[in-house]
Amino acid sequence: MGPDAKVAMTAPRLLHPGAWWLWAVALAACALRTTNPVLLCLIISVAGWVVVSRRADVPWSRSFASFLRLGTIVIVMRVAFQILFGVRVPGTTMFTIPEVTLPGWAAGVSLGGPVTIESLMAAVYQGLRLAAVLACFGAATSLCSPYRMLRALPTVLYEAGVAVTIAFTFAPQAIVSSRQVREARRLRGRSDRGVRAWTASALPVLEGALDRAVALAASMDSRGYGRRGSGSPAVRRRSIGLVLLGLVAIAVGSYGLLDPGAPALFRIPALALGAAALLGALIAGGKSTTRTRYRPDPWAAPEWIVSMAGLVAFGSFVIVGRMGSALSPSTNPLEVPAVPLIAVVGLLVGTLPAWFAPHPPTLASTSAPLVVAA
Amino acid sequence: MLHHKTVVGLREVGLGSVGGLGPWSGRVSHPLPVPTHPEWPRTVTHQPPSIATERLQQMRALRAMAALLVGVVALVSLLVGSAATASASSCSGSLADGEIRVVLVVDSSDLGGGASATCLVVPAGTTGSQLLARRGSELGTGSPRYGSSGLLCAIDGLPATGCGDRSSGGFEYWAYFNGSSGSWVYGNINPFTRRLSDGDIEGWRYVQGAGNGQDPPPRIGPSRSLFPALAPVLPELPPVSASSSVTAAPSGASAAGITASTAPAGADVAIDPILGATSGGSVSTTSAVDPVVVGDVALASSTSSHSSTGRWIGIAAVFGLIAVMAGGAWVQTRRSR
Known part of the structure; x- marks a missing residue:
């Protein structure tokens, strides 16, 4: 761990965003593997518990409730x-x-x-699954700053900088934007509840969120993100091609990994190909640029615990999936869903970040900057 | 031989019995204690929504979700595990008003189950899938298994696992055929919405194929002779006398050979396949169908042996856990307010 070893377990600081995202994606992968309503409810409450325990006092940390509401809408729509x-x-x-x-x-x-x-019942189960995935995404959005997430991205992804920026910051920006639009409506003495307020503010919210994300991408671009330095055009073209290939392969591979019915070729081999391509791009591009990081986020013991907690939960779901059909209870004939103990224990391991992740710094403490770039 | 009124396994469930459906319609949009703002254009002293209000909203969302989930559980508990009751008229007797006679051919030879044709008397307007369920309850072979998408996965418990899976030869699935025209026609319609009429012949065959009209039809042809009252001659089977009609089970008690007799009336020697196999040949006369069976029918008992009480305990434990977490989250938000 080297210099990270001096990072205390208990000192208030922001956890590495990669750890939170890994944990959340692992929980979401669990949710995608099951239609068992009991397990899906447990996944949602695990995500909610960790969010309530460890979120910072920043605008986007309120986004979890919005994602829960969105999940409820999803279930209702699916049933309708x-x-x-x-x-x-x-x-x-x-x-x-x-x-x-x-x-x-x-x-x-x-x-x-x-x-x-x-x-x-089948519709409710499927809607609940999507709601659980949304809750996991909302947990990651509430728990870590989108700006720090961008900073932590590997260098090769800078090539796709603008797209990645917009993708990662759109949801939190939409939350901030919707609060502002609602405030504005209140200031004008209009109601901020009800269907009419919703329809009237939907467009400004989306527009504002996209504007913010694009502005962030532009500001990052002007600060040198996505720049290749003094490399020759041939090298740059090669690395861009490798990045594209790698991203597509990783996208295919992650779909394959999430869908147990996908052909084996689309799982680990695709992921390995994508990783190799990105590594190639990193090596090809790395020769031409030197990049330094200002105050890099450490990856210390709490980061390991958080990410491993997510992976243990995912592993327990893989094991239960191999053992029987408890993950996909039959709806025809309708049966009482079984509760696989291994999966429950795995999900309980997934709650460990609520205790082992460091508390986020409060606004009063100045030891760590909350917002790195805004 | 039984001629009492037919009630097919379509159970009407009144809306009142599923009160658990309610929560998501009403609980999501709580009126929030938004401070009433002074009328425009008076000077507005704006107060940003306090963190407490935000947290309150968050907790409300959590509570709405919890209410929804509890509703789901209540719904499941209300509806799982109840069985339909059915009784039937005889296929070879006269039809009551509003009844029709249908033959259902099921061919699971590729799974080692054999092919069978069963004549059933059902109310007019019965659907293809109701017919399948009815056959399962009459023969005691269990109800068919469906996937969550509505795809038919298993008849008579065959295959035990999987549902329309991909294999080297295409897809392995139950292909649906209609033989009312005298030859098998591949059906690309939903058996749940297809309504039967008198004299229809329905066919299911477990095939390995591309999933189109080229897939092979059931091995028993859709002949009119499958209706016992019209032509009481058994197709493709040496006649077996009634006294020896229960043949030895080829693979233990789970399978039994069933035949019907050559008697014109047919119904008097109909044999309940399950009773015949398990109680050593005691001929049951309670069976209301005339199973005209070609080959062996594997009676894979598909009744699940798990106790649902144990499952309910597990579910209650998990939801207790969720309640503890929600309570803890509530306390935490209260404290940090």
Whole structure:
């Protein structure tokens, strides 16, 4: 650990954003592997517990509640779509809505018809899964500063700097933007609740968030992010090609890893190819540029604990997935979902960051800057 | 031989019994204690929303989510584990008003199950999937298993795992056929919405194929002779006398060979396959179907042996844990306010 060893376990500081994201992505990967409602509820509450315990007092740390609300909307929408357009699933009919008979070439598509409890439960399970993934994403957004996340990104990703900046900062910026729009509405004496307020403020919020993200990208660009230095065009082209290849391969590989039904070629091999390409880009580009970091975030014991807690939870889900069908309880026939003990224990390990991650510094303490670039 | 009124396993569940569905419709939009602002254009002394208000909102969102989840659990608990009751008329007897006679061919030869044709009397308007469920309850082979997408995964517990999985030869799935025209026609319609009419012949075959009309149809042809009352001659099977109609089970008690007799009435010697196999040949006359069966039907008992009580205890434990966490989070937000 070298110089990091002097970083105390308990001193208030901001955890390395990579650790939080690793933990959150691992929890989200758990959620993607299961439709078990019990486990999904547990994932959401684990994420919420850690957020409540370890978030800093900054604007984006309030985003978790917004993501929970979004998750609720997702569930409602999923159920509504199932009732209206979903594939008609046999089972116990709860109620029947008027059915539109579609022509023969549209076989397989249904509009209306009998709604069974089995189809509704399947819709709720799937909506809950998406809500859990959103909660994990919201946890990562609330727990770490998007600016520090950008700083911690590997050098090769600077090539894709603008896109990466917008991708990582859009959600927290949208939260900040929506607060401002609501404030503005209140100042003008208008209501900030209800459907009308929602529709009236949706566009300004999205626009404001995108503007902020783009402005951030531009300011980072002007400060030298994404610059290749004095490298020759040939070298630059080669490294850009490698970065593109690496990013695409990693995207394919992570989808393969998340979807247990994907062909084996799209899992580890794709990830390995992507990592190799990015490493190649790093080596090719690294010759031409020297880059220094101002006050780099340390990766010390708490970072290890946080990221390992997430990985242990994910590992427990992989094991349970191999052992049986407890991760995907049958909805047809409807059955009581089993609670696999290993997965529960794994998720409880996932709550360890609530105790082992350092407290974030308060605004009063000046030892660590909260906002690095704004 | 039983002619009482038919009630097929379509159980109407009133909306009142699923009160757990409610929470997400009403609980999400709480009126927040927003301070009422002075009327425009008076001077506005603006107060930024306090952290306490924000936290309160957050806790409200958490609570709404918790209420939703509790609703889900309540819904599951209300609806899981209840069984439908059914009784039936005989296929070879006369039909009551509003009843139809349908033959269902199930071919699981590729899974070692054999092919069978079963004649069933069901109410008019029964769907293809209701027919399958009815056959399972009549033969005692369990209800068919469906995936969450509604895809039919297993009939008679075959295959035990998997659902429409990809294999070297394409997809392994239950292909749906309609034989009412005298030859098998690949069905690309949803059995749940397809309504049957009198004299229909439905077919299911477990195939390995591309998932289109080229996939092979069931091995039993969709002949009119499958209806016992119309043509009581058994297809492709040497007649077996009623006294020896229970043949030895090829693979233990889980499988039994079933035949029907050549008697024109048919129904009098119908044999309950499960009773025949387990109680050593005591001929049951309670079976209301006339199973005209070709080959062996593997009676893989698909009744799950897990106790749902244990599962409920596990679920209660996990939700207790979640409640503890939510309470702890609440205390934490209160304290840091």
